[in-house]
Amino acid sequence: MTDSGMQKVEIDTDVEKKLAALALFIDGKKGEEISIMDLRSIHSYLNYFMIVSANSVIHARSLAKEIRNHLSVFEIDANGVPDDQSPDWIVIDCFWLIIHIFIPDTRRFFALDKLWADARQIEWKV
Numbered sequence: 001m002t003d004s005g006m007q008k009v010e011i012d013t014d015v016e017k018k019l020a021a022l023a024l025f026i027d028g029k030k031g032e033e034i035s036i037m038d039l040r041s042i043h044s045y046l047n048y049f050m051i052v053s054a055n056s057v058i059h060a061r062s063l064a065k066e067i068r069n070h071l072s073v074f075e076i077d078a079n080g081v082p083d084d085q086s087p088d089w090i091v092i093d094c095f096w097l098i099i100h101i102f103i104p105d106t107r108r109f110f111a112l113d114k115l116w117a118d119a120r121q122i123e124w125k126v
Contacts, residue, residue: 009040019048019097020124022067022074026052029066030059033107037119047096049119051112053104057087060101064090067099 023034032053039046054060071078071094079093088106092099100112107113 009038011038015048015096016122018074018076019050019122022071022076023050023124024126025070025074026050026063026067029063030055031063031101034124035113036122036124037116038122039116039119041120042116042118046098048098048122049112049116050097050099051107052099052101053107054101055103057103060087060090060103063101064092067092067101 019036023036026034032055033051035049035051037049037051039049052063054063068078071092076094076097079095085091086106088103089110090101092101102110
């Protein structure tokens with residue numbers, strides 16, 4: 001533990017390379033405001049969040065489908081995606097990574113970026 005009460009964790013460069021590659025893929029599919037957070041030091045059972053904005057409900061569904069279809073390329077396994085999700089907030093559970101796809105109004109309303117502001121941000125742009 002650090003003085004601030006946060007658990008000290010090692011940076012896993014292999015995982016971060018996978019996350020960066022996935023973010024670049026999503027960026028290529030016009031995903032916006034992509035944020036990757038390392039939650040390991042501030043939460044006991046969450047590892048990483050990726051938060052993505054889509055420009056419409058149709059775009060969000062398309063992004064989710066493309067991500068699910070390409071996770072194996074990045075050596076990431078999906079735990080599953082419920083069929084009854086809200087179209088303006090889609091969650092893909094990848095065990096150690098949770099991917100949140102929002103339309104902009106919903107992202108602003110739930111403000112996960114602010115809720116988890118203490119998490120370490122992972123840079124993915126080159």
